Amino acid sequence: MSTPEPLLILTTDDLLAERWQALAPTVIRAREIEALDTWRKARHRLVVVDLGTHPAGAPPMWTEPAWRHNAAGLAILAASSRPEDDEGLAVLNAGASGYCHSHAPLDTLRQALEVIDSGELWVGRALLSRLLRLVDTRLPRAGLADWAAPLTEREREVAHHAAVGESNLAIADALGITERTVKAHLKAVFEKLQVADRLQLALRVHGVR
Amino acid sequence: MSTPEPLLILTTDDLLAERWQALAPTVIRAREIEALDTWRKARHRLVVVDLGTHPAGAPPMWTEPAWRHNAAGLAILAASSRPEDDEGLAVLNAGASGYCHSHAPLDTLRQALEVIDSGELWVGRALLSRLLRLVDTRLPRAGLADWAAPLTEREREVAHHAAVGESNLAIADALGITERTVKAHLKAVFEKLQVADRLQLALRVHGVR
DNA sequence: ACGCACCTTGTCCTTGTGGACAATAGCGGC
DNA sequence: GCCGCTATTGTCCACAAGGACAAGGTGCGT
Incomplete structure (x- = not known):
């Protein structure tokens, strides 16, 4: 069921890290954005990033220049403990391949990982259905x-x-x-x-x- | 890999039907929309619908009253041989759970089925990334x-x-x-x-x- | 002086691309 | 039935593109 791909977990939250250990057979834990670059150079691509733990006051990590640079070529599943729709849109537009809730069922997370590992995008049904409704009313139909x-x-x-x-x-x-x-x-x-x-x-x- | 769930294939295209036989261990083939109703009454939910074979001149099947009625409660993956973005939006808004290309790789189709079977929505990356771009108003493309x-x-x-x-x-x-x-x-x-x-x-x- | 990043050019080779000939078959209109 | 449009596939060929080896030059900071 799980992908054989090694998985990089990027979070400062020890509880989350422990929970996500079960997501893949091989899991590496990191705390710094720079780990993304190392990960790609090691020819891996699968990453789960916890968006919830940026230090208070600091800008969200995915808006930092290092993010977009390091994210290129990786398949990143962004997870937030407070899944605000706008945050999801922002992080997806910043180069992530998926967006979900930090505490979503592990089976759902595994599925999301499989999906983004195969090159597709993952958006949970709440945000996705909202997207669909939004777009339906504002399509130029042109x-x-x-x-x-x-x-x-x-x-x-x-x-x-x-x-x-x-x-x-x-x-x-x-x-x-x-x-x-x-x-x-x-x-x-x-x-x-x-x-x-x-x-x-x-x-x-x-x-x- | 495949879902154990029985799968209903709704198409008039014999080649597509044959190709899709491999999608699930149990596959039933049908040609009429009414089959959706029967399927739900049999307590099944997984369906692949080919949008490409509506008779010329006739309206797309998912705009018919019978569609929305019969689709309720089912997890429907709509497949089209001409993936126009607008068609995808329309059919998703009409109650389908997923939208993809008729000739997408079987592995992709299987994955889409697994996703919608678990209650999520499936949208291919082409349409999805366009959705994201459409909705994204604040980030000015940089x-x-x-x-x-x-x-x-x-x-x-x-x-x-x-x-x-x-x-x-x-x-x-x-x-x-x-x-x-x-x-x-x-x-x-x-x-x-x-x-x-x-x-x-x-x-x-x-x-x- | 040394390392380093940048700009520059060389040859060989594999592959994808697009054009130039083709042909067969289905389908709808006249 | 014939014509035209569409979809399909074939072979042969010239060329651009991109990777795999290279290497020589400049300027700049330590």
């Missing part, structure tokens, strides 16, 4: 179909995958077709959108000019 | 200083040129150096920013994820 207008359904799919950086082979696997077919679709996409390559396509799709 | 922080002056220049789609040779000419040197700078950039190639670099530079 030009998603703009760049996609002249494209066929299949071309749209391929273009979308290519625009987020996937290789032709990855796209082929994702869509259950051959790499050659992906090329054929992309060729059509490039021509219809008047772009030279996938990078220009990505810029177009993401609204950069 | 622009240049952010991604460029760990880079040297020269690396910044090269990165900027590469991020707008210029080839290595074009960058070399623009900066009056050799193509080889451009490669050297880009190699450093990729490493410092933890990205694999220039497309990922472009997305980072332009504030997409």
